[in-house]
Amino acid sequence: MLIKQRAGEIKDPVHGYIYFNEVERKLIDSRPLQRLRRIKQLAGSELTYPGACHSRFLHSLGVMHLSGLMAERLMELGYIDLDGALKLRLAGLLHDVGHGPFSHVYEDVLYEKQGHTHEDLTAKVVKESELGDLLSDEGYSRDEVADLCTGRLRSPDGRFLNQVVAGRLSPDTMDYILRDSYFAGVGFGQVDVHRLIDSMDVVQGSVAVDYPGGLYVLEAFIIARLELFNAVYFHRTVRAANVMLSRAMSYADEYLGLTEVEDIERLLSMDDSTVKAEILNLEGGGRAKVAKELVLMFEERRLLKSTFEAVVYRGDDPLASQLRRAAVRRRLEEEIGEEADVDPDYVIIDVPSVLSVPVHPKDGAEVLMFRRTANGGREVMKVTDVSPLLSSLAKFTDVVRVYTLSEHREAVAEACRKVFGEGSLYKVSV
Known part of the structure; x- marks a missing residue:
């Protein structure tokens, strides 16, 4: 100890x-x-x-x-x-x-x-x-x-x-x-991290896990993370709450300076409750009013509704790479709002910003394993080369969603069909 x-x-x-x-x-x-x-x-x-x-x-x-x-x-x-x-x-x-x-x-x-x-x-x-x-x-x-x-x-x-x-x-x-x-x-996150730690070593300057002894627990660890993303972090309703808070803070920023933290005192003065209170005390119309309304809706659990989903394949889907840019999302939100005759401030495109499966070959940071060779050396391998299970997840999917007020779900869904186009990757969820 x-x-x-x-x-x-x-x-x-x-x-x-x-x-x-x-x-x-x-x-x-x-x-x-x-x-x-x-x-x-x-x-x-x-x-x-x-x-x-x-x-x-x-x-x-x-x-x-x-x-x-x-x-x-x-x-x-x-x-x-x-x-x-x-x-x-x-x-x-x-x-x-x-x-x-x-x-x-x-x-x-x-x-x-x-x-x-x-x-x-x-x-x-x-x-x-x-x-x-x-x-x-x-x-x-x-x-x-x-x-x-x-x-x-x-x-x-x-x-x-x-x-x-x-x-x-x-x-x-x-x-x-x-x-x-x-x-x-949820029960699937109870991974034996002690076993995982005991299976680790440093090989060629990088952290790696022993093969085959540590493979099972490493697979369990990565799968547990994926299950958490699917069931909790990227849950449709969880993300509705997230995008409401995100958009409220984004709109309130010009009035409250929430991201102006060059002076750390501003950062240290903020927590969940203080920022909600600051936004709820905003006065006036425009985006200050929208920010205030979104926080009030959050507090009362009147959440935005997912009206459109697009399954995207990380690494080779042009839609995913384009939608990671905020300017592109805002332009599409305005286009969808105009098509649906809905205020675009209440149309929000949600794109995951974190990898749900950290084993993608194009990600540049694959999890490594090592095995001991007959001459006493150690050979480094990518986990996707030795685990058929994790290799099958290498071309993994994430979900892009469009949220709006419940009363506008059908209009926004129809607008999304026109803006994104019909196709097997897309699903309307009205």
Whole structure:
């Protein structure tokens, strides 16, 4: 166990007791970490899965815990020392301090408006807030910790450490699979992450999983993630809540400066409740009125309805690549609104921004495995080359949807047929 002198413990419903040292205690009690208590991990999912009310704070503690387990594995293999292991725990604890209100929903707006990600803001908060001072007082480099917790370390060991923190098999991913499935009440996320960690090694500078010993648990891990995306993250009603919050924040941004976070004080002042209150207090017409109405509808669970779906194949579908551009989506929303005689502010095209299956050959970051050779060496392989199951998912699908007010479903559905065209890939859901 890495924690020799415990400063405290927290009973977590997923991992059991999570212990922390004095440095970690100070960081946990800081304003940036405590703010994460007021940001839901799965914004909007609670309207479909009422148990999914867990916070970014609890997730951060879980990632710290699993980072410690992975660090112990790396120490056992001789890749890092105790100091490096403790830094990995700090990185796990701090990796989400840059999340805005409603988590990834805000990040979509932030990227569209400012070109920033939550990792950019995490690095900024670690360096410029009280967290940086706390780290410096304890002998840590705030810049190094900021780079590590965002997967941007440039040291000789940076490649595999960045993969440990921010890769496809990171403690972050492990915890959200376990935690999100637990609180949503779905059973398929209970993967043996301890077995997965024990199957890992560093081969040719990259994190890889032992073959064949670790193949079964790796397949279970990737399939569990896919099931979560299908059943929870990309659920039609969950996404309705997400797009309403996203569009409300996007429209309110010009009045409230929600994405103007060069001064981190603005970011640290925002959480789910404060931003909802700010939007509900907007006055006037135009998009301020639309933003306010969308939040009010969200609060009363009067959600937009999916009226059109398009199944897209990531990697070779021109529709998917075009619709990832916000300007293209807005132009099509206006075209659909005009065709349906509906205010385009109430026509929203939803495109997944995260890969549901992280094994696509064109993605450039395939999960790796290794096997020991007869001469004592180790051969690196892509998981899609040794797993027929995962290889069959390489050409995976995601769903693009169009949402609108319930009273406009039929008109918007008909307009979508004309704008997108009829075809086997498309399905109207009125």
